[in-house]
Amino acid sequence: MTPASDPPAPGQVWAHVGQPFTPPAARPDGTHYDFIVIGAGRMGSLLTLALTRAAPQTRLLLIEQGGLPNEEGHTILAPGLWTTAHLTHDQHAAAHASRALIEELGQPTPRPHITLHTHPAPGSVPTADALEGHPDSLALIDPGVLTHATTDPHALAYRPGTLALNATQTAIRAGAHLMLNTRAAPHPAGVVTAERLTVTNTHQIITHETHTLRARHVILATGADAPTQAEHHLGIHTRHARAYQQTPHLNAPSTPTSPTLHAAGLTLNPQHGAYTLHPAIHHRDPHGYAPTGGHLTGVPTGLRRETLEDLVALMDALPTLATPALHLGRSLSDIPGSWVALPHGNPHAPPTHEPLDPHTTLLLGGPHADTLGPHTAQELAQQLAGT
């Protein structure tokens, strides 16, 4: 056996500050790691795994501010739908490469994806025909308004959080190291400061210890926070932006075989015997915007006003939205929500990566991460392994 074919020793995991961390000895060039990946959402996790494959025998550290999956990130709230329904033709190859990774790591289940239209569309059939065999689904819709439907029969449903967790665990088995509950910041020249966080008995989050680490290359994969961090720590200004997306609950019955429904930008995602709604993202939210619950003719709701207006506009097409089945909440905290990165400030942009400086790369998923993110992470890993 040559050294290159040795099965690697699994990486270490530092989950809490009770587990002492000592950086590995610096190499002659001053680096402790080949790659430090900041952020173990799905993009960072998939990248780390892809690096173990594209660049085996390298020293890899993945750092995550929370646990796995992080409950404040978009990974845990993303719909987890793989579908080519809303892609341009030249995105199909990336979608199929992503699908292979989702099948390996995401425990997907087949779930048809049905886009509903108010007029005939290429490949559409009458809505009643498309939903034959799905009376629960048909009951949500006014087929007199949403008259036509197109079906992607090859769509998949999966949990992005599961994908991230499996990717991370597989990466660890392949030798990558993982630090959880650690707030990391990128600095010029591949320096990363890592603050290991702990909670006091008065529930304050404090820094237990700080490590200064150096890597040949750092990948910033902190999702909607990444552009701000790039600017704050590296002084590099980008035009990426973010939007706050809420995912309200619709208490209408679904079954494990119910299709995903999509109408006018709204996705109705069958989950737990009911539906999770994923509203359209129309544009960025401005800098300084703090999400706030809305009002509908004086009644406070937990849904932000813009989403509320979109749902009201859809009530003719989806009469169930006008019933108490839609959980409006009373304040923001009643409705799950998270910030979604918008690459280039564009809600339709695919995932992207870009060099920030010679030692740092930004990796962003965004609204198309479900279908295209795994390929983008893999592509970046191959590029980094080649350098």
Added chain:
Amino acid sequence: MTPASDPPAPGQVWAHVGQPFTPPAARPDGTHYDFIVIGAGRMGSLLTLALTRAAPQTRLLLIEQGGLPNEEGHTILAPGLWTTAHLTHDQHAAAHASRALIEELGQPTPRPHITLHTHPAPGSVPTADALEGHPDSLALIDPGVLTHATTDPHALAYRPGTLALNATQTAIRAGAHLMLNTRAAPHPAGVVTAERLTVTNTHQIITHETHTLRARHVILATGADAPTQAEHHLGIHTRHARAYQQTPHLNAPSTPTSPTLHAAGLTLNPQHGAYTLHPAIHHRDPHGYAPTGGHLTGVPTGLRRETLEDLVALMDALPTLATPALHLGRSLSDIPGSWVALPHGNPHAPPTHEPLDPHTTLLLGGPHADTLGPHTAQELAQQLAGT
């Protein structure tokens, strides 16, 4: 002489609470006025004047929360440009009808409007040719980036505040009444509550007295505030929205004959020997957004972040934006700004009016009010006079 051809007595003006106000005696149907117009920005002023013409011999009251022109509204900050450069063909008739009113009331001056392009466009000429004779203008531009230009030689420059003031004064001479410094709210059945405001010697704004008035018809013309008022007071939910637009100062020399320049959504408006910038409005601001100054790689600015990003993106095309000539400010209060109504939430929508209930109509100007607003006000007056 028949009574109908008598020159009307001029209307009354109540500018401050020292001038006692007594509503006219109610008529048999309980109304004090035929029309109450709330808001004396340009839309409300033009509507009031148009009503004196379309429905003479009617009782008309125009109510304004501030003075004339109101320093917090968009009327005073709007660019005041009449141009067909960015209109669709079917908007030209409305633009020309508006132009006639602007020429009557707005004291316009001819000012060519030049749209700059990075590629040849229909009717374009090389930028250097279009700006021959305007070396000051050419000095702002990199003609290697903005290579082509289209000129609207028939464009006008005017002050929307002057237009509003002249429209109101002409309406008063024709018999309309005006209450300033009065906060009015529309209620169902044509009821308007009018709070006459005054300032205490500790600089607090308080209500001096409240009047409850009734009109056959109420027109809500309070600009960016109107949709919220419609919902709050009438319980009528609309999809109109608003955006906060700042108008920073560019200290580059202009002359009274300098053309207006427009590039990538940004308008450079020659004013007072320099320029006022009118940045593009891309989309609504979310409910609950409080405008805030931005940061550029850590340095605070008075310009909001989104506008700053747009200006940074234009620095290659307009190198002067990268110099201290651009007044960035240090905090929000350094940069003039106002909320602009976005009819239907759309930054490209023309001005609009719509009935809210049988006794109340909403009138909205928005981003195209400079070129199309006067016609919309006139059209609504003719419609109301016919009912």
